Amino acid sequence: MAHEVDQQHPLSIYFWIWGLLFVLSFFSYMVDYMNFQGGLRWALILLFMFLKAGFIVGIFMHMAWERLAMKLTILLPPFALLVFVLLMFYESDYVFLTRITFFGEGAPSMMHH
């Protein structure tokens, strides 16, 4: 059997990433606390989310040190979800418009469920 990739790394890198995750979480909480709205809010939420996810998968889960075959096997398939998200985006837009057409707007509290 071929020799396996060694996943022993200096402790300092974990401390750095740990601290970085705290800072990024604090920033993403601040997005809500400072009440940013609109495009800026969404951009910041996604930015901090992807940075955190990247550090967790790359460093804590050691994906950065795995061979490319492993990286591709695990990291490529989730992108298929984007197609599904896109389909559902248009679908729910259509459902929303249909509801507006048939049930009208507003008066949420008057509705019987």
Next chain:
Amino acid sequence: MSEAVVTDTGGVIPAGTEGVVADFSADKQTYQMPWGKAMMWFFLLSDTFIFGVFLTSYMSVRMSARDAWPVPSEVFALSFGGEPIPLILIAIMTFILISSSGTMAMAVNMGYRGERVKAYWLMMATAAFGLMFVSMQAFEWTKLIVEEGVRLWSNPMGASQFGSTFFMITGFHGLHVSIGVIYLVVIARRVKSGFYERTRGNYEMVEIVGLYWHFVDLVWVFIFAFFYLW
């Protein structure tokens, strides 16, 4: 960052793109890792799809809801005597989960060094953080159900679909955390007793449970962004 690998028969498998072809086509196992670790990765990939589909269904439901979606910032605000602080409990839960990921990463590192007692205590600390997280989630659920009257089919704050998506997504994540705590304690006790030294001679199992635990933290990153902040 991986380097070329030399097989037992003397063959050299290059790194990079060439290595991908070799890894998949050479007369050897495909992934340069213990099978248990590869299987955990495949399980996590399948779990990614489960959570991905949950979050996508949440998107569809929220987009197509005619009534206004409850504002998470207000729904999950908590007051300590004074003004309610938005999302404070969720923020604390996020920090607890990140702390647990840190201790887990340390535990894996200690495992590779063969320091089994340190690895044991770090894993137990991780499990303790996990338990704190689940307890806070139980508190949050109780508050929403008992005090605010949120149900699967309706709630006083707005769109009636809010409850079903919230309980499904956070419930499934909480289940993962709970299973993770049990998993951690089981492996940690075996690490402490020297079980893996006798049977395998290494602490690869710590890395495998670590992968699961980091994944739980990873999912929370997405739930925090899409459900609580969006």
